[in-house]
Amino acid sequence: MQFSKSTGYALHALIQLAYAERGHNVGIKELASSLGVPESYLSKIMSKLRQDGIVRAVTGVSGGYELAREADQITFLEVIQVVEGRQHLYDCFNIDEQRHQLFFEADELDPDTAIRAPGKECLVKKVMNGAEQQMHDYLQKHTIQWVVDMALYSNSDAINKKP
Secondary structure, three states: OOOOHHHHHHHHHHHHHHOOOOOOOEEEHHHHHHOOOOOOOOHHHHHHHHHHEEEEEEOOOOOEEEEEEOOHHHHHHHHHHHHOOHHHHHHHHHHHHHHHHEEOOOOEEEEOOOOOOOOOOOOOHHHHHHHHHHHHHHHOEEEEEHHHHHHHHHHHHHHOOOO
């Protein structure tokens, strides 16, 4: 599984906005330059984030973008879902349940016909959905502020260790 470059750019742009002084917006030109991405490409990403209420566009001569809410309220999962979409990562293809009963849960087997009750979950999908849920839980726990805090902590620790 791999996330798109757009997701990486979105996360990095949000971290930059969180790192900026409160009330100071960052222009698209500055953001694009710091990320090494064309302005037009980043503008499309920022537009998605704006539509979902993650960032706010500030108009005018000194316009740009700022976070629409606190950085500790913006999770990695939310950003990924805005950029990548909210569909499941895995969908079990339509296999013939009668011929491939091995792939389905075994607790609903009709003893007279040895046929499974319809509507049971594909075991492969069950495993994949479990993995996806664990990933979602992890990404939900990590916010943009967490990254900013870790970066500040790491940098201050490095500064304090200088001879």
